[in-house]
Amino acid sequence: MNFRSDNTAPAAPEIIAALSNVNEGAASAYGEDQWSKRLDEAFSALFEREVRVFTVASGTAANAIAVASLTPPWGAVLCHREAHIECDECGAAEFYSGGAKLVLVDGDAAKVSVSALHEAIARNERGIHSVKPAALSVSQTTEKGALYSPMEMAALGQAAKAAGLGVHMDGARFGNAVAALGCKPADITWRAGVDILSFGATKNGAIAAEAIVCFDVARAEEITRRRKRSGHLLSKGRFAAAQLLAYLEGDLWLTLARRSNALAARLGEAAGGYLLHPVESNQVFIKPGPNALAKLRAAGAEFYDWGAAQSGEARLVVSWNQSEADVDAMAGLLSSLR
């Protein structure tokens, strides 16, 4: 019953197979191979418009390169107080951007609200003495597993654009979001004002493959340079491309995400009143108290504490390959707490 994180999961068999399939003969290096060259087309089809795609090895790299391409060094990047770029990337956004400042915004379930965004912009527009609001970064799903609907995202995007901000979406779990919302990928990205998306695949079945999807083609040259300069342009690019192509092939990404979402929903039902937020994707946040958490662990469940120390909160993440038996056992344990 390991619900620690979806990045403890192995890779999907289709991904592993893809590596073998491209492992034949010579291929041009540094993204000039035939598979890498198909990425722009594959993602353009997926997003129903021309995009430029850049593979990188981690979500941190995708986020940091994207954010740095949307802010000058003296800019402010507005994001939620619990955003991954703020809490979990050891200052990568600051490093890549040359010292931009993350300005933190509050909001339920790690969601940035339009009003909080407006207020943060106003607070930081004090002329030359303060940093200059330059970008908004949101996570879809959020760090609490919540979702922005297409309409919510469009409202945020509009508010950001009106203030002259670029918009980045951290889609480490973008598949779970699209699967849950049942929308088109375009509906929560460029149609809603997103300029650059970190399209995650690793958590949902890949080995190490994330895509920076750039909707604003004019920014592609900058991203190209930032990727190379940070050591994220891989010489044997075919292996990164192969993972992403296999991930999209036959909607594998949505199939896997739908499955983990559905299993998480089961856990959510079992958790009942202990739920901190409705379960909207593959993450479940509960607050049964410290004793109950100890009981779950004693019964073999693995997960991370969340929130403040001793708050009795926990996070359960369902992976793409989580067994139904695991989930049923965990659901049973959760039910028994009530």
Added chain:
Amino acid sequence: MNFRSDNTAPAAPEIIAALSNVNEGAASAYGEDQWSKRLDEAFSALFEREVRVFTVASGTAANAIAVASLTPPWGAVLCHREAHIECDECGAAEFYSGGAKLVLVDGDAAKVSVSALHEAIARNERGIHSVKPAALSVSQTTEKGALYSPMEMAALGQAAKAAGLGVHMDGARFGNAVAALGCKPADITWRAGVDILSFGATKNGAIAAEAIVCFDVARAEEITRRRKRSGHLLSKGRFAAAQLLAYLEGDLWLTLARRSNALAARLGEAAGGYLLHPVESNQVFIKPGPNALAKLRAAGAEFYDWGAAQSGEARLVVSWNQSEADVDAMAGLLSSLR
């Protein structure tokens, strides 16, 4: 007859197999898995002393993190004018170090000589108005395929240490160097004064796996942070570790390197007087003139021009999986030029 680069080669079957082998069940993320945890031990055995090892996805990342850990932002990193960190990494060393300066040193076959090193240090020690010499970075094999013998490397290391410099070795083709020199890995690294090694595996058979080998354990914390902050700490670390463990297993790395070295030697013999440098590893540099190069290409050979435009120089790189037939055909072509 593709001799463009060893990074056009596929991965060795042992490496592909290793990925499948570790693709079972959950594993702790971010380098806490059982395979990643074996890396320090495996490399410590290889290098006959305690080392700390950090996997990254590219040689550029390995080099830039290593160099940044050896210089303050106001430092100078001395390297050969043709060094990969100077010519081919889009300023990665400057980015990671916060703006250190690469000071360029000349020398035959892309080798830094002790005297050139001394002179460069002297030229740059002008107190606070200039940057401060902080590190030496050498490539083994060099960008011209040449080698530093253990004795040569020790002399360089000693000169660097006497001037208070840290020492980095770019070992993108470290396997080819050790295979060719027939020495212990320790003999050309820490025993010769090297503090941090970029241990390359990608060119010689891996998919995307390089190791930063840190001989100075006190610097490990800094490298840990720099890796995370640059997005090079992978969540599913097992797949990077698996590649490196398979690469070392049964001396696969040396077996592959010996093969490409030996095949390159054949090309060298065939090239005869057209050789620009003796062939010491798996790279062959020739200067038969523009017409001869055109003839080679017309006969189906693929390779990069080298040196100044229209200089008639070229580089041939033999990959780990190059077919003997390819090499024989190429050797035949080269012989026919004479």
Added chain:
Amino acid sequence: MNFRSDNTAPAAPEIIAALSNVNEGAASAYGEDQWSKRLDEAFSALFEREVRVFTVASGTAANAIAVASLTPPWGAVLCHREAHIECDECGAAEFYSGGAKLVLVDGDAAKVSVSALHEAIARNERGIHSVKPAALSVSQTTEKGALYSPMEMAALGQAAKAAGLGVHMDGARFGNAVAALGCKPADITWRAGVDILSFGATKNGAIAAEAIVCFDVARAEEITRRRKRSGHLLSKGRFAAAQLLAYLEGDLWLTLARRSNALAARLGEAAGGYLLHPVESNQVFIKPGPNALAKLRAAGAEFYDWGAAQSGEARLVVSWNQSEADVDAMAGLLSSLR
């Protein structure tokens, strides 16, 4: 009745005279002149221990160089939410430090409390995924004109040291603090755990002269380099040194600060219940409401609004040369509001 800021004030006559006094003949450049060479001695005497002093042209430069010398690029600098380094320096600390993160702490009157400090440290010690708490930066006087007593400062310093943090003090109005506290400069700096002080002179009578006072001599070399590299080592250093020497001479700095403190106290008495905080130095924060502020302005008073828009708060700053007539008139206006 201009109470906008103490940096709208002219320079004290003693400072102007000092410039003329040193304007004779040749003097070695870049801090090797006889006046610059006396700075270390003068400040060492003032602080009752060996210190190293570095003149810079602005408080922002002093703060940013000091902070950057106390944190690695992946570090966190804890400071108050209203700190000058956070709000008013356009990201200088992030720029100089190579992308460190300012972690914001709350507290009354812009003071960092020990408990808030503890909590902020705890919240940010999550291992490699987050930035690493590296330094505490406090302002003395604070951005609300409040003071840390020697005992309060010592408690903060102790808490910081216990957590392994370096301590920086932004003393843009250090003279006002020492004058108000009636303590020794040492009592609120190195004796209380401060490693580096930004010793301001500009606001209190100089033209453009701030001193980075470094109590930890081992950090001097780094500061030397950071100052040069940022263009803050002046070629004609005598003119910066002369200002600081004149500023200390005969306790000019304290004389001027005592005066503005005393005049501010008068305003505080007149403001009575409109005071947001007790007046502890030369700044007065009032909240008489928007209408009252309009009335003050109509009567000829100049000052900045403070706090949120339309909150009816204002800041009055008394300069070293503020006329008594000005202060009396303003006090009269304030009294009339009640």
Added chain:
Amino acid sequence: MNFRSDNTAPAAPEIIAALSNVNEGAASAYGEDQWSKRLDEAFSALFEREVRVFTVASGTAANAIAVASLTPPWGAVLCHREAHIECDECGAAEFYSGGAKLVLVDGDAAKVSVSALHEAIARNERGIHSVKPAALSVSQTTEKGALYSPMEMAALGQAAKAAGLGVHMDGARFGNAVAALGCKPADITWRAGVDILSFGATKNGAIAAEAIVCFDVARAEEITRRRKRSGHLLSKGRFAAAQLLAYLEGDLWLTLARRSNALAARLGEAAGGYLLHPVESNQVFIKPGPNALAKLRAAGAEFYDWGAAQSGEARLVVSWNQSEADVDAMAGLLSSLR
């Protein structure tokens, strides 16, 4: 007989007087005072077109801010091997630009030639693996006291523009250049393709005042931010503005520069065959050999050795206030060497 450097000189009396003249009453801070507001107009008149002017405290700051505004972090700045930004600013350009690379070009008398520029651009245009040529930086006068004529500068500017490079001019001794060339300031700047000029005043009579003169108004916002963020926006801006206004007033800058140029010419005549370069401004480079230099010093002359150690070269710089007696004595010594 102190010919060490023009930055050992005191300030001109007009400059000192200007400080007193503006030292009356309150003035808005941070460049909003009446004197600072006159700078744009004064320099626009001088340069015969609309410019934006930013005062900073040092030439290093002016150069670094200018260069950083002309290159992305992954760019290359082409400059002469002896350029001040390369040799004497402790990596300021790299710091401010976020790690751009200085690419060094050779040329007589520290002048960049069009052919050397072309070659350097060609050598560095290798696509994404190398940094991208982004700017040319030239010194006028050069570090060897030489001059670019308006025609030479226009040719360089044209070559730079044709390659898409921005152009920066380090005019630490711009006054000496204009005085010597007898041209309009515009002729060697924007009319010749210069985008940003570091207009030096400190060496030629100011206390600490340099102006970044920006001919491309679209870049002004970026420079504004970079200046603030680096601590070079002074709170009491009137004192910096006053120096520059007095410097321009009645062509003081040209009067002072003409004088030092003329005195340097006398030294040049006396040096005769020992001259390394014709004397074109206020610097004199000689090579009479180590013994002769020792003799000069024994007779009371002060100056810096130049070139390689023991090369017997020296630099003599004539300051704006150098006494004729000094110059005559030195000329006599030089003549006696022959």
